[in-house]
Amino acid sequence: MILKDRLAFVTGAGSGIGRAGALAMAREGALVVVTDRDGAAARAVAAEIAAAGGRAEAQAVDVADDAALTEAIAGTAARHGRLDILHSHAGVQVSGGLAEASVQEMDLSWRLNVRAHFVAAKAALGPMRAQRRGSIIVTASNSGVQYDRGMIAYCTTKHAAIAMVRQIAVDHARDGIRCNALCPGFVDTPFNAGFQAQMGGRAALENYVAETIPMGRWGSVDEIAEAILYLASDRSAFMTGHALVIDGAESL
Numbered sequence: 001m002i003l004k005d006r007l008a009f010v011t012g013a014g015s016g017i018g019r020a021g022a023l024a025m026a027r028e029g030a031l032v033v034v035t036d037r038d039g040a041a042a043r044a045v046a047a048e049i050a051a052a053g054g055r056a057e058a059q060a061v062d063v064a065d066d067a068a069l070t071e072a073i074a075g076t077a078a079r080h081g082r083l084d085i086l087h088s089h090a091g092v093q094v095s096g097g098l099a100e101a102s103v104q105e106m107d108l109s110w111r112l113n114v115r116a117h118f119v120a121a122k123a124a125l126g127p128m129r130a131q132r133r134g135s136i137i138v139t140a141s142n143s144g145v146q147y148d149r150g151m152i153a154y155c156t157t158k159h160a161a162i163a164m165v166r167q168i169a170v171d172h173a174r175d176g177i178r179c180n181a182l183c184p185g186f187v188d189t190p191f192n193a194g195f196q197a198q199m200g201g202r203a204a205l206e207n208y209v210a211e212t213i214p215m216g217r218w219g220s221v222d223e224i225a226e227a228i229l230y231l232a233s234d235r236s237a238f239m240t241g242h243a244l245v246i247d248g249a250e251s252l
């Protein structure tokens, strides 16, 4: 087991990619603190982990609440005396270009896609520094390395998240802390509901995926969970400041 006795804290882990990563890390021996704005969803994932013989705790945490997010991470580290992995995953997608996206929507995107990762990483810094090791994984997107038409708030904030990841990586490499960005492409989760509506429905979205992505298909949450395991574990021990793109070559 590549994460035996490690402690992992995950945001937005009640569904989709965050859930798959939490399940995978628990299978590899980590104790996973499963958090989500939706407390019931977090508890369901923790129960799933326990039913499979793994170790997990659940907490309702909204990453837009600085104090709650900071307290949840600090409290986890204090309770367990360690914090090895932070997967700061929750985010938001607002569609529209400069003409359509409102200032409020840009603020919301900034709050979840950049600021919350800053707050989470800041809370993880103390305990990780003290133990002189830690892996911070920030979920960005392949929209952080390419430019999507009509998606200004999402693209801008995902690019910013990658910039922040690289800055954390250079600032804290000598503390033994690695920081990498997870950059998925199209993965079939409820997160794409907004884009599906923008495209004009499910059939149009399926067509788009089949035609636009060189591999001609969606990625699965399990394929992304493999990348989470890699970034979380010592298998990526010499990797920091990297934007790991897993998108069937969409961004090329």
Ligand SMILES: NC(=O)c1ccc[n+]([C@@H]2O[C@H](COP(=O)([O-])OP(=O)(O)OC[C@H]3O[C@@H](n4cnc5c(N)ncnc54)[C@H](O)[C@@H]3O)[C@@H](O)[C@H]2O)c1
Pocket (backbone or CB within 6 Å): 011, 012, 013, 014, 015, 016, 017, 018, 019, 035, 036, 037, 038, 041, 061, 062, 063, 064, 089, 090, 091, 092, 093, 112, 139, 140, 141, 142, 183, 184, 185, 186, 187, 188, 189, 190, 191, 192
């Ligand atoms: N699915 C994709 O195609 C895709 C591609 C690239 C990047 N991403 C990124 O992955 C993340 C989410 O995607 P997913 O596919 O796992 O979505 P999902 O909708 O399956 O799950 C998101 C989870 O986050 C929770 N959440 C939402 N707002 C929250 C908040 N303020 N605080 C705490 N939890 C919150 C939701 O309750 C939900 O359980 C986002 O950061 C998104 O940008 C997704």
